[in-house]
Amino acid sequence: MSDVAPEAPAPARQLAGRTAVVTGSGQNIGRAIALALAAQGANVVVNGHAHRELVDSVVEEAQALGAGAIGVMADVSEPEEVDSLVAAAQDAFGAVDIAVSNVGVRMRQSFEEITIDDWHRTLASNLHAAFYLAHFALPGMRQRGWGRIIHISGYDGWTGHMDQRAHNVTAKAGMHGLTKAIAREYGVHGVTANTVAPGAIATVRDAEQYVHVDLDAIRKRLAVPTFGQPEDIAAACVYLAGESGRFVTGQVIHVNGGEFMF
Numbered sequence: 381m382s383d384v385a386p387e388a389p390a391p392a393r394q395l396a397g398r399t400a401v402v403t404g405s406g407q408n409i410g411r412a413i414a415l416a417l418a419a420q421g422a423n424v425v426v427n428g429h430a431h432r433e434l435v436d437s438v439v440e441e442a443q444a445l446g447a448g449a450i451g452v453m454a455d456v457s458e459p460e461e462v463d464s465l466v467a468a469a470q471d472a473f474g475a476v477d478i479a480v481s482n483v484g485v486r487m488r489q490s491f492e493e494i495t496i497d498d499w500h501r502t503l504a505s506n507l508h509a510a511f512y513l514a515h516f517a518l519p520g521m522r523q524r525g526w527g528r529i530i531h532i533s534g535y536d537g538w539t540g541h542m543d544q545r546a547h548n549v550t551a552k553a554g555m556h557g558l559t560k561a562i563a564r565e566y567g568v569h570g571v572t573a574n575t576v577a578p579g580a581i582a583t584v585r586d587a588e589q590y591v592h593v594d595l596d597a598i599r600k601r602l603a604v605p606t607f608g609q610p611e612d613i614a615a616a617c618v619y620l621a622g623e624s625g626r627f628v629t630g631q632v633i634h635v636n637g638g639e640f641m642f
Contacts, residue, residue: 393419393420393421394420394421394618394622394623394624395417395420395421395422395478395618395621395622396420396421396422397421398421398422398423398477398478398621399422399423399424399425399448399469399473399474399475399476399477399478400414400417400422400423400424400425400476400477400478400479400480400621401424401425401427401465401466401469401476401478401479401480401513401517402414402417402424402425402426402427402480402482403427403456403465403480403481403482403483403509403513404427404428404429404456404482404483404484405424405426405427405428405435405438405480405482406426406427406428406431406434406435406437406438407431407434407438407583408583408610409482409532409578409581409583409610409613409614410427410480410482410483410532411434411438411441411610412609412610412611412613412614413480413482413532413610413613413614413617414426414438414442414449415438415441415442415445415614416611416614416615416617416618417447417478417480417614417617417618417621418441418442418445418446418447418449419445419447420618420621420622421446421447422447422477422478422621423447423448423449423472423473424442424447424448424449425449425450425451425452425465425468425469425472425473425476426438426439426442426449426450426451426452427451427452427453427454427456427465428451428453429453429454429455429456429483432451432453435451435452435453436451438451439451448472448473450468450469450472452464452465452468452469456481456483456505456509456512456513457483457501457504457505457508457509459508459512459515462509462512462513462515462516463512463516465513465516466513466516466517467516470520475520475524476517476520476521476527477521477524477526477527477528478527478528478530478621479513479514479517479527479528479529479530480530480531480532480617481509481510481513481514481529481530481531481532481555482532483505483506483509484505484506484532484534484548484551484552485501485502485505485506485548486534486545486548487502487545487547487548488544488545489544489545489547490544491544491546493544494546494547498547499547502547502548502551503547503550503551503554505551506547506548506551506552506555507550507551507554507555507558510531510555510558511558514529514558514562514573517529518562518566518571521566521569521570521571522566522569522571524570525569525570526570526571527566527569527570527571527572528571528572528573528620528621528625529559529562529566529571529572529573529574530573530574530575530576530617530620530621531555531556531558531559531573531574531575531576532575532576532577532578532613533552533553533555533556533575533576533577533578533632534548534552534577534578535577535578535579535634535636535639535640536548536549536552537549537551537552537553537554537555537556537577538553538577538632538634538640538642539640541640552577555575556575556577556632559573559574559575559630559632560573560630563629563630564630567629572620572625572626572628572629573629573630574620574625574628574629574630574631574632574633575631575632575633576613576616576617576620576632576633576635577632577633577634577635577636578608578613578635578636579608579634579635579636579637579639579640580598580599580602580607580608580636580637580639581607581608581609581610581612581613581635582607582608582609582610583610598639601639602637602638602639603637603638603639603641604637604638606637607637608635608636608637612635613635616633616635619633620633
């Protein structure tokens with residue numbers, strides 16, 4: 381009888397064979413989501429708009445995890461470009477099973493400073509882009525009888541605690557309305573739709589839009605002692621994307637360290 385213990389089997393990768401499109405995934409939360417899905421075996425379509433080198437870097441990281449990965453540059457506030465993004469994913473991997481909408485701009489402007497163009501630009505990026513991705517991905521999900529729509533929103537869409545962001549707060553609240561509408565209509569087709577709402581997450585961001593933020597005050601409001609990381613948001617997405625999330629739809633997961641409790 382051998383004294384050598386049998387090698388433990390490799391853990392199953394719950395998203396093997398699935399394909400995920402993650403918008404805004406060249407850095408920060410989007411990057412973490414794409415890599416977490418790749419680590420679970422999903423093919424990933426990495427998307428960015430302005431920085432090709434960041435997208436290519438995430439593609440290489442995903443491939444190093446053993447996943448199929450491509451990078452597609454697209455401005456997802458433009459419906460034609462989202463159509464091309466989904467088509468590129470289908471051409472490369474045959475289908476889109478998981479669609480994660482993670483693009484947003486967060487300008488800080490008083491209500492009276494917001495121009496009509498500012499309003500439309502913010503909603504196009506933060507809300508319309510989520511509709512466009514779902515619009516082009518859902519028909520295939522319905523036909524195959526399986527799919528996951530995940531919207532990355534923001535907790536200011538619930539709390540209203542951020543001042544001078546009327547356009548962003550409106551878009552983030554609207555995102556979850558879209559989530560619920562999709563969840564109700566497509567559940568019968570094996571498709572779930574959910575929202576993940578990040579709280580105080582440590583990311584690289586435009587400092588000029590956050591000069592008013594008191595980080596120490598935020599830290600004191602948290603029930604846990606530190607800011608969250610992009611990987612915390614990614615973990616929620618993995619849960620929703622796999623069979624683990626099959627009975628969760630139309631919901632929001634608040635990943636905010638207990639700063640606000642609902």
